[in-house]
Structure formats: C-alpha cells, structure tokens
Amino acid sequence: MIELQDIERAAARLQGQVINTPCVYSRTLSELTGAQVYLKFENHQFTASFKERGACNKLTLLIEEQTRTSASPLAGVIAMSAGNHAQGVAYHAQRLGLKAVIVMPRFTPGVKVERTRGFGAEVVLHGDTLDEARAHALSLANERGLAFVHPYDDAAIAAGQGTVGLEMLRAVPDLDSLIIAVGGGGLIAGIATAAKALSPDIEVVGVQTQRFPGMFNAIKGTHLPQGQSTIAEGIAVGTPGKLTQAVVLKRVDDLVLVDEGDIEQAIVMLLEIEKTLVEGAGAAGLAALLKFPERFKGKRVGLVLCGGNIDPLLLAATIERGMVRAGRLARLRVNARDVPGSLARITQVVADAGANIDEVHHQRAFSHLSAQHVEIEMVIQTRGHPHVAQVLESLNRAGFTAEEQP
Numbered sequence: 001m002i003e004l005q006d007i008e009r010a011a012a013r014l015q016g017q018v019i020n021t022p023c024v025y026s027r028t029l030s031e032l033t034g035a036q037v038y039l040k041f042e043n044h045q046f047t048a049s050f051k052e053r054g055a056c057n058k059l060t061l062l063i064e065e066q067t068r069t070s071a072s073p074l075a076g077v078i079a080m081s082a083g084n085h086a087q088g089v090a091y092h093a094q095r096l097g098l099k100a101v102i103v104m105p106r107f108t109p110g111v112k113v114e115r116t117r118g119f120g121a122e123v124v125l126h127g128d129t130l131d132e133a134r135a136h137a138l139s140l141a142n143e144r145g146l147a148f149v150h151p152y153d154d155a156a157i158a159a160g161q162g163t164v165g166l167e168m169l170r171a172v173p174d175l176d177s178l179i180i181a182v183g184g185g186g187l188i189a190g191i192a193t194a195a196k197a198l199s200p201d202i203e204v205v206g207v208q209t210q211r212f213p214g215m216f217n218a219i220k221g222t223h224l225p226q227g228q229s230t231i232a233e234g235i236a237v238g239t240p241g242k243l244t245q246a247v248v249l250k251r252v253d254d255l256v257l258v259d260e261g262d263i264e265q266a267i268v269m270l271l272e273i274e275k276t277l278v279e280g281a282g283a284a285g286l287a288a289l290l291k292f293p294e295r296f297k298g299k300r301v302g303l304v305l306c307g308g309n310i311d312p313l314l315l316a317a318t319i320e321r322g323m324v325r326a327g328r329l330a331r332l333r334v335n336a337r338d339v340p341g342s343l344a345r346i347t348q349v350v351a352d353a354g355a356n357i358d359e360v361h362h363q364r365a366f367s368h369l370s371a372q373h374v375e376i377e378m379v380i381q382t383r384g385h386p387h388v389a390q391v392l393e394s395l396n397r398a399g400f401t402a403e404e405q406p
Contacts, residue, residue: 077147279310
C-alpha cells in the first residue's frame with residue numbers, strides 16, 4: 001500500500017516535468033452550492049489531464065531502475081487507455097526518449113487518438129472495451145518485450161496521482177472535504193493517502209457514474225448493473241484495481257453516484273461560470289456537489305477538474321442539452337387557423353415577448369387538428385424557464401393554444 005513518503009518522492013521526481021496547477025476559490029460556485037468551493041485545474045496540464053503525473057513517475061522510475069541495475073536498455077513501454085493515460089504515457093515517453101505503444105478501444109474519441117499519435121506513439125485500436133484492450137496490450141507486451149504501464153493499479157502510478165492531493169493541501173491546508181472522480185481508483189487512492197496523512201480529519205468522497213459503479217459495488221457490496229457507455233468515459237472502468245480498492249477501503253470515507261444529466265449540467269456550468277473546459281470525468285466532482293448540496297453546505301470543499309479532453313461534437317451536444325435543461329432553449333407547440341398571416345402573428349407575439357425563434361416546423365398531415373388548423377412546432381431561445389412561461393402566456397392571450405413540449 002502506498003504511503004505519504006511515496007507521494008513525496010514522486011513529487012520530487014515530477015518537479016519541472018508537470019505543472020503545479022492552480023487551486024483556486026470559486027466565488028460563484030460557492031454561492032450556488034452553499035459550500036466554499038476550491039477548484040484544482042488539472043485540465044491545465046500539457047495533456048489536459050492529471051494522468052500524466054502517474055505516467056511520468058512510472059517512466060522515470062523505470063529508467064532509474066534500469067540505470068541502477070545496469071540492465072539492457074528498455075525496449076519500450078506499452079499501455080492501454082481510452083485516452084488520457086495514453087496521452088500521458090506517450091508524451092512523457094517521447095520526452096524521456098522511450099518507444100511507446102498504446103492500445104486503445106475502438107470507441108475512443110478521435111481527438112484522443114490523434115493527440116496520442118501526435119506524441120509519437122504507435123496506436124493500436126483493439127476491442128470494444130477496456131478489458132479487451134488490456135488483454136491485447138498484455139499480449140503485445142510479452143510478444144515485444146515491452147514494459148506494461150497500468151493506468152491505475154500500480155503503486156508508482158497512484159503515487160504520481162497523489163501529488164495532486166499534496167499540492168491541494170499545501171495550497172489550502174484547512175480543506176474539510178475532497179470530492180474525487182473514481183474510475184479504476186488511481187487518483188483517489190493517491191489523493192486520499194496524501195490528504196489523510198496531512199489532515200487526518202479531512203473527508204474524502206469518491207464519485208462514480210451510475211452507469212459504471214465498479215468501485216461503488218466493490219466497496220459497498222452492492223450489485224448495481226453496468227451500462228454500455230457514459231459521457232464520463234474517462235472513469236468508465238468495469239473492474240477497479242486491487243491495489244487501489246484496498247486503499248479506498250481504508251482511506252476513503254464514502255462513495256456516491258451521479259447520473260449523466262448531473263455530469264452534463266456540471267460541464268456546462270464550469271464552461272459558463274469558470275470559463276474552463278472539462279470532460280465528463282472532470283465534471284464528476286461538481287456534479288456530486290450539485291446533487292448533494294446539504295451534505296457539503298458550509299464546508300471548504302476541494303474539487304479536481306481532472307481532465308479537459310472532450311470530443312467537440314459531444315461538447316456541442318452537451319451544451320445544447322444543457323440549454324434545454326436551463327430553459328434557455330424551449331420547444332413549443334402552437335395550434336392556429338391555417339390562414340395567411342397566422343404564422344406572422346405568432347412570430348410577432350414571440351418577438352414582442354423578447355424571445356428568438358431558432359426553428360419552425362408546420363405540421364398539417366400528422367396532426368389531430370381539423371383540416372382548417374395547423375400545428376406549428378418551434379424552438380425558441382429564451383432567458384430561462386420563467387421567460388418560457390411568459391412567452392406561452394402571451395401566445396395564449398393572443399388567441400392561440402400554446403404549450404411547451406418535453
């Protein structure tokens with residue numbers, strides 16, 4: 001099991017090789033949640049993820065071991081990952097002059113695949129799950145004589161990730177709680193080890209998505225089903241690590257689950273409020289804080305924005321869905337007489353109410369209305385749910401039958 005001294009040694013190795021990212025108080029998020037919220041911007045790392053900390057620590061240790069034992073030069077390293085660990089290993093292998101082979105599942109977002117290749121790594125796309133990619137990576141490691149770099153179930157990896165906690169507690173020593181995203185458990189194992197050693201009374205809470213509750217099931221003895229996909233693909237791990245599970249059992253106070261909508265909302269809030277881009281896993285901590293505000297009310301809470309690699313198309317869809325949830329986009333159905341000027345009157349009422357029309361669709365054939373009437377569906381841009389209600393009231397007052405569509 002890793003200890004504080006392992007993390008302190010990792011911090012010394014990483015000096016000058018990774019960024020000591022800002023840990024900043026968020027006034028707006030604090031006002032919204034009732035907690036005192038501090039954000040650790042790990043999405044500011046060169047690869048936009050905390051994962052490069054563990055990767056750099058592990059690779060540096062491998063080189064140190066080779067030098068100490070005067071062994072033959074490493075043939076290279078191999079890793080399996082859905083993206084962030086891959087980029088961390090590829091980038092630091094390139095920096096340290098090591099050959100890197102990365103096995104990625106076929107569903108991995110294209111932006112992560114291309115960035116990994118951009119760091120000079122050989123990328124092998126294999127399998128539909130991380131387990132299938134892992135099996136293939138182990139096979140290639142034996143076949144080519146490469147050193148396997150596990151994404152989370154490795155003491156050197158967890159120690160490297162634990163430097164995040166070391167930096168947070170040094171920046172804000174009086175934190176009451178840490179809310180940490182959990183996939184395989186490398187990040188929370190490292191952070192919990194550092195945090196509990198420096199501040200024994202601190203509360204460490206792990207967050208998983210409802211669709212991938214692997215660590216939650218393992219620790220709590222539940223048997224919640226596993227889904228097929230999640231917006232937080234960075235923590236979409238079916239089987240947690242053995243090493244990390246032992247640390248979580250001993251040093252993590254609780255685990256909670258959030259759903260897809262919670263994570264989407266957190267991504268949009270961080271983009272709007274903090275002007276920072278995070279992926280699904282990077283928003284998991286805030287998602288938990290928003291879902292359980294009473295639990296953390298009045299406490300000094302640290303959140304790790306652990307990654308910022310999100311596919312642009314997924315981001316666009318997330319923003320649009322977030323606008324719908326906030327009432328900034330609304331779909332209305334308006335019934336009107338099918339005569340010249342009806343649509344012009346409707347659009348004028350909407351404009352006078354201060355809303356903007358995004359889409360309009362006439363529905364004549366597929367409607368339960370009489371042949372003399374038309375059903376008009378429109379998507380409008382508004383200032384929020386109260387504004388939508390004002391637009392509906394104005395349309396109904398003008399003689400139309402209008403309602404919001406789900």
